[in-house]
């Protein structure tokens with residue numbers, strides 16, 4: 085496996101400023117959620133508290149009306165009884181916050197109201213009111229000012245109405261009701277909210293301020309650690325690449341040159357021996373020379389393997405020729421046809437990688453008698469490679485079976501080609517040989 089120089093991955097830590105900005109943003113959102121949630125809860129508490137308070141008040145005021153002003157005359161619309169109620173209403177019950185007072189008979193007649201026009205009118209009592217007359221106690225609700233019986237209270241803003249059942253001196257049940265301004269009831273809760281919000285916001289703000297430097301230093305530390313790791317990895321990769329390059333250079337300057345020189349020197353000796361009539365010696369020298377040349381090709385292929393940059397210096401044609409040498413050694417007839425300028429091309433490494441695997445496969449699986457490699461590349465044109473063998477071929481099932489055993493040579497090629505935006509095709513069928521083609525677009 086070839087190591088790759090690390091590039092900045094999408095998941096790498098962001099810059100400290102970016103991380104802190106995100107942290108602050110997330111904290112501000114969290115603070116807003118807390119403040120809005122707290123306001124909502126406090127408001128609900130205030131509403132509950134206001135309801136409890138209104139219920140207690142109406143009970144108290146009901147007792148007061150029973151004790152101080154209510155007579156049986158009210159049931160008959162007696163003016164003295166109404167005047168007595170007026171006294172209690174004006175003296176005690178009506179305040180800036182209480183906008184209306186009513187007394188209802190059980191059958192829905194207004195027995196008394198501080199607005200005389202309402203007295204004697206009839207409206208059907210709601211279920212809650214009728215229930216209350218049966219059970220006693222008190223009830224509180226937000227006024228629905230669209231109801232006909234609330235027509236005279238419209239224009240006073242939001243009101244809540246509280247009612248309780250009381251009795252006339254003769255024991256007759258009547259409903260005592262008052263309408264109170266909602267904002268007067270809610271005022272204590274809203275005061276509480278107003279009092280609590282600034283310290284709550286200030287506390288959360290201070291918490292945020294304290295955390296920002298901590299977040300900043302943590303983000304910087306993470307960033308430093310990441311850079312150190314990257315530097316270490318890059319160093320390790322550089323060291324490995326340098327070592328490979330050193331070995332490739334050593335092979336090139338040492339054994340490759342020497343073996344090539346010896347092979348070159350043996351040829352005239354063989355000619356000499358042959359012309360001297362010693363054909364056995366001449367054949368032996370030819371044989372030795374052929375083996376040496378083969379060895380040189382193997383070593384060059386190894387150089388390219390060790391250090392891909394060697395491909396640039398060797399050239400694609402020579403590198404492909406070296407790849408064919410193991411097949412030739414096994415008696416396979418090979419042809420190589422490389423067209424286009426001999427300059428290095430950025431697409432050569434992929435072409436070489438595909439040729440190497442296709443030829444390895446031809447050598448190990450095909451039992452071919454001929455293998456042909458054709459390559460063409462020129463600037464401004466797609467680069468093409470075709471590796472064909474006349475061997476036994478294979479079916480998709482053969483390949484799938486080998487893949488299941490972990491043999492992934494062709495799959496990895498397909499991945500590499502796709503990564504480079506190239507098109508790789510493998511055509512094969514049992515008994516019909518195999519052709520691997522690669523087309524790499526202009527880079």
Ligand SMILES: Nc1ncnc2c1ncn2[C@@H]1O[C@H](COP(=O)(O)OP(=O)(O)OP(=O)(O)O)[C@@H](O)[C@H]1O
Pocket residue numbers: 445446449450473475476477478482483486487490491492493494495517518
């Ligand atoms: N030129 C070919 N001739 C005949 N069969 C082939 C040829 N190329 C590939 N195959 C078949 O396809 C299979 C898959 O090839 P692939 O290169 O993916 O894996 P492998 O060569 O078996 O193992 P690996 O490449 O991982 O060492 C091979 O095992 C072989 O059965």
Ligand SMILES: [Mg+2]
Pocket residue numbers: 441444445492493494
């Ligand atoms: Mg293979």
